[in-house]
Amino acid sequence: MFTGIVQGTAEVVAIEEKQNFRTHILRLSAELLPGIELGASIAHNGCCLTVTRVDGDLVSFDLMQETLRVTNLGQLKVGDRVNVERAARFGDExxxxxxxxxxxxxxxxxxxxxxxxxxxxxxxxxxxxxxxVFTKGYIGIDGCSLTIGEVKGDAFCVHLIPETLQRTNLAWRKAGDAINIEIDPQTQAIVDTVERVMAQRGQG
Structure with a gap:
């Protein structure tokens, strides 16, 4: 589980390409390294990935075909930076x-x-x-937990403060970029349940 509070960005220092498969090697900052072990979960742009190798401050992650298809991680190049969050622990705020x-x-x-x-x-x-997507609802944008500002059809906006811009890659996002989205699971469950009940009542 993650909280959507991005802890910083990390540079992609190497990419190993295979057929429908990639390994990303990131250089993590010193504050993110303590306790990292093989099998640990770390979110990249909001996508949960598993640590497959640790070599000092260089940490490797495997990306399978479905991850490359659904997310923006397959578009990354060496030198790009991703939003990073370590998995939450019991008792964390x-x-x-x-x-x-x-x-x-x-x-x-x-x-x-x-x-x-x-x-x-x-x-x-x-x-x-x-x-x-609802005004004042939650949404995950490249791993950042943000509040939706306004909704117009299939478009929505968020408002970003300087702290968010300093800590995340949203500082350099521009028109045309593809962004990873995680819908608030509670909102999704409520909407799906209401739609299903309404459909059943309509059939009755």
């Missing part, structure tokens, strides 16, 4: 919202609006997921 690290879709950045000390970013979701 949950400053964001509960997240699974399972990416449900990619959203396109439509527009970035900068004003003094603030940034507003508009995204477009695939239409089938728009019903899960």
């Amino acid at each position: 949950i400053g964001g919202h509960s997240m699974s690290g399972h990416i449900i879709a990619l959203a396109e950045v439509l527009e970035v609006i900068d004003t003094p000390n603030n940034r507003t970013v508009w995204f477009r979701l695939p239409a089938e997921y728009a019903r899960y």
